Amino acid sequence: MTASHHEMFQDYLARKRLKMTPQRRAILDVFLSVEEHLSSEELYAKVKQVDPSIGQATVYRTLKLLADAGFAWVVDFNDGVTRYEHQVGHAHHDHLICERCRTNIEVVDPEIERLQEDLARRHGFVLTHHRMYLYGLCQDCRGKTAP
Amino acid sequence: MTASHHEMFQDYLARKRLKMTPQRRAILDVFLSVEEHLSSEELYAKVKQVDPSIGQATVYRTLKLLADAGFAWVVDFNDGVTRYEHQVGHAHHDHLICERCRTNIEVVDPEIERLQEDLARRHGFVLTHHRMYLYGLCQDCRGKTAP
DNA sequence: TTCACTGCAAAAGATTTGCACCCTC
DNA sequence: GAGGGTGCAAATCTTTTGCAGTGAA
Numbered sequence: 001m002t003a004s005h006h007e008m009f010q011d012y013l014a015r016k017r018l019k020m021t022p023q024r025r026a027i028l029d030v031f032l033s034v035e036e037h038l039s040s041e042e043l044y045a046k047v048k049q050v051d052p053s054i055g056q057a058t059v060y061r062t063l064k065l066l067a068d069a070g071f072a073w074v075v076d077f078n079d080g081v082t083r084y085e086h087q088v089g090h091a092h093h094d095h096l097i098c099e100r101c102r103t104n105i106e107v108v109d110p111e112i113e114r115l116q117e118d119l120a121r122r123h124g125f126v127l128t129h130h131r132m133y134l135y136g137l138c139q140d141c142r143g144k145t146a147p
Numbered sequence: 148m149t150a151s152h153h154e155m156f157q158d159y160l161a162r163k164r165l166k167m168t169p170q171r172r173a174i175l176d177v178f179l180s181v182e183e184h185l186s187s188e189e190l191y192a193k194v195k196q197v198d199p200s201i202g203q204a205t206v207y208r209t210l211k212l213l214a215d216a217g218f219a220w221v222v223d224f225n226d227g228v229t230r231y232e233h234q235v236g237h238a239h240h241d242h243l244i245c246e247r248c249r250t251n252i253e254v255v256d257p258e259i260e261r262l263q264e265d266l267a268r269r270h271g272f273v274l275t276h277h278r279m280y281l282y283g284l285c286q287d288c289r290g291k292t293a294p
Numbered sequence: 295t296t297c298a299c300t301g302c303a304a305a306a307g308a309t310t311t312g313c314a315c316c317c318t319c
Numbered sequence: 320g321a322g323g324g325t326g327c328a329a330a331t332c333t334t335t336t337g338c339a340g341t342g343a344a
Contacts, residue, residue, distance in 0.1 A: 019318050019323060040309080055326040060309060074225060080308070080334075082227075096270055109266045112259055116281055119256045123243055124286035132279045134263055139271035166298055166343050187334080202301040207334060227309080227333070 005032060005071070005088075012069040023054050027062040028071065037075045037085035073129060094132040100141035107134075152179060152218070152235070159216040170201050174209040175218065184222045184232035184251075223280065224249060241279035247288035254281075 009028055010020050030047050031038070038046075044059040063084055066072040072084040092113075093106040112132070120127045156175055157167050177194050178185070185193075191206040210231055213219040219231040224244055240253040259279075267274045 014319095017319095017323085021318070021324060023325070041307095053326080057310075057327080058325060061324085082308080096267060096272055098272070099275060105270055107266060107270065109262060112262045112266065115256060115259045115262070116279075119254060119259065120243060120281050120283055123252055123254065125243055125245070125252075125281070125283040126289060127281055127283035128246060129283075130279065130281045132263075132277065134267055134272070134274055134277045136267055136272040136274035136276075142273060164298085168299060168343070170300070200301080204302080204335080205300060208299085229333085 009066075009069060009071065018065075023051075023058050024062050024065070026051050026054065027059060028066065031063070031066060031072065031084070032086055032088055037083040039081045039083050041081070043084075092129075094134070096134045096136070098138040098141055099135050100137055103138055156213075156216060156218065165212075170198075170205050171209050171212070173198050173201065174206060175213065178210070178213060178219065178231070179233055179235055182237070184230040186228045186230050188228070190231075224251065225280075225282070239276070241281070243281045243283070245285040245288055246282050247284055250285050 005028065006020075006025060009024070013020055013024075027043070027047055030050060031043060034043075034046065040056075040060050040063050043063065044054075044056050047054050047059055063072060066086075067074060067084060072086055075083040075085050091108070093108050094112075096105040096107050097103070116130055117127055152175065153167075153172060156171070160167055160171075174190070174194055177197060178190060181190075181193065187203075187207050187210050190210065191201075191203045194201050194206055210219060213233075214221055214231060218235075219233055222230040222232050222242065224230060224242075226249060238255070240255050241259075243252040243254050244250070263277055264274060
């Protein structure tokens with residue numbers, strides 16, 4: 001399984017005339033082993049446990065590469081830190097957020113997904129990904145008075 | 148028209164026990180006069196044309212304030228710069244963003260809007276607003292090689 | 295009079311880059 | 320052997336903050 005990811009990455013690198021290195025292999029392995037989104041900083045900390053000689057700049061550079069290669073998705077919490085997640089075993093989802101209690105429900109609507117592609121295509125775009133945040137009030141909070 | 152915005156802002160400030168200042172007034176005016184999204188940097192440049200004595204930190208601070216007050220919305224293009232837009236006289240729209248050239252097309256799809264409401268209702272939510280960002284490659288950039 | 299506000303400059307934090315050496319392909 | 324890759328440190332870039340003076344309420 002991990003072997004096939006190495007192969008896929010290897011292929012990607014070959015296509016771009018880039019090279020596979022022990023560092024890139026190590027960073028990919030650590031990245032795929034974590035089932036949550038990670039900042040470059042956080043990944044760097046974990047990578048150092050495996051190989052302390054790897055530098056932070058290499059982690060930044062490799063994470064960008066993994067994003068280009070399609071192994072990593074950018075997740076933006078709008079707090080100044082870029083986070084990445086891999087979708088191996090992960091499904092895409094959008095967010096339904098209650099403005100009062102901050103409850104966050106992960107949702108997916110296949111029809112909306114399809115219409116997003118259509119909409120983009122009408123404008124000549126090919127989508128790589130999207131983010132959708134729906135804000136409102138949940139059932140519980142709707143009954144209560146404002147805080 | 149602008150006067151009423153001053154009043155609304157004034158009210159907001161009073162409620163929060165904050166103060167109206169010439170700087171805040173000037174920044175609000177300039178912000179509302181621009182019909183596109185602006186970064187703090189860009190707004191600062193425009194504000195300086197009106198009053199060169201206003202500092203950049205004040206623009207950053209005021210923009211945050213305007214966002215809290217509901218005059219400004221954060222628009223996130225995922226490129227490390229926070230942008231703001233006002234919705235005075237603006238219809239709601241979503242964003243179709245080219246990841247290469249950063250072109251931003253404002254889009255609305257009534258069917259998607261409707262399905263969003265449906266989706267929310269199925270989860271017991273009533274929506275107040277939403278943000279949708281579609282990321283991809285535009286027609287022009289799709290032909291070019293990576294930078 | 296009282297604090298919030300401001301400009302400035304320094305600080306902070308995240309990410310990028312220049313460089314000399316290293317090592318895949 | 321050629322050219323991409325790496326670690327390190329310095330450099331950038333955006334945004335925040337400390338401070339001493341200013342001014343709105």
